[in-house]
Amino acid sequence: MWNNVRQLNLAANALYALALAALVASGGIWLAQRPSFALSAILIGGDTDHINTPTVRASVIGHLKGNFFTVDLDAARQAFEQMPWVRRASVRRVWPNALAVTLEEYKPLGTWGSDQLVSADGELFTANQGELDNELPAFDGPPGTAKEVVARYFEFKQWLAPIGATPEEVTLSPRYAWTVKLSNGTEIEYGRERNASTLEERSRRLTAAWKAVTARWGNDIEYADLRYPNGFAIRAAGMRFIGDASSAAQPKK
Template sequence: MWNNVRQLNAAASLLSAGALLALLGAAGYWLAERPMFALRAIQVEGDVAHINVPTIRADVVGTLRGNYFTVDLDRARVAFETMPWVRRASVRRVWPNGLAVSLEEYRPLGTWGDNQLVSVDGELFTANQAEIDDDIPEFSGPVGSEKMVVQRYHDFQKWLAPLGAAPEAVSLSARYAWTVRLTSGLEIDLGRERTAQTLDERSMRLVKAWPQVVRRWGDNIEHADLRYPNGLAIRAASMRFTQDPSASKGNK
């Protein structure tokens, strides 16, 4: 090799190239670590109706590691998505020392249990229910039933609309029996879905009987039980009665 000029020249070229690459790498590392590239700014874009931007900056920035070049964007995305109300986040670098994050909020449809909300997509999320501006329906059901309850809520809206009221609460019991409370105050027991048509048919039974029920008992109906095969049971405020306490004493 030492007598081969061509091999010597090739080896020298390789050594020179390696040294140059090492020098460029060291220079790049030195430059990347300069204070000018330390993360100082976070731009927040997208849905922020329920999101406090200063709080996001204060809470998330402290969890980020690295600078403009070295920060892990996927880890930053996960950090943003752990914030209340945030459904999805995307993060990109902004030269020379910033990040831009685009946020998508959950769109709340109703409350779920005591401390959660359910979105229009049937996704559960945790947020302060007091931050909701409008009255929204109440939902509850077994674990994993969120999408089913949301779908049935929309069905009940359509099926029970002729009654002149909308569902304000939809509950699915542990035995998968349905109960609906309307804005009129009427509570409806629909029972379990035996077939794909069970709830639709029972709702239609109430709708068809409603004019006759109102004529007979008035419009202050409190409860309707539709779990019967071919009928229904009604309880109205006018059916209530109280016993005279003095009469009760006289019978003792």
């Protein structure tokens, strides 16, 4: 080998390349550790209705490790997504010492159970309900039924529109029976679904008879039980009766 000039040149070139790579790496490490690249700013954009500086400081700052070059962007994203109200976050570096974060907040449709909120997509999340601008409908149901309950809410809203009231509470019991409370104070007992059209048919039966019901008993209808095969029962001002679409004002015997 020592007499082979070509092999000696190749070995020398390899050593030079290794030395240069080590020098560049050392320089890069030295440069990356300079104080000028320490993270000093977080630029937040997107949905920020419920996000403020104290929240970011308390929830995220302690989870950001490293500087502009070494910070783990995926870990930073996860930290932002752990904040209340945040549905999704994207994080990128901004030269030379900042992170830019774009947030997407949950849009609450109503409350769920005693301590959660639910979005219009049926996603559950936890946030301070004291920050809500308006009073929201209340939903509840067995685990894993949030999307179904929200979907039914929009259907109940449509089906019951002829009454002139909107659902304020929609509950699916552990036995999968439906109960709806309206903005006019009426509580409606739907019971369990027998088929895909059960709830809609029962809603139509009630709305078709509603004008006759209120004409005889007034607008203060406290309760309506729609679980009867061909009619329904109501409670109004302490009185009860069974009716159907054709004879809504017949007293129950």
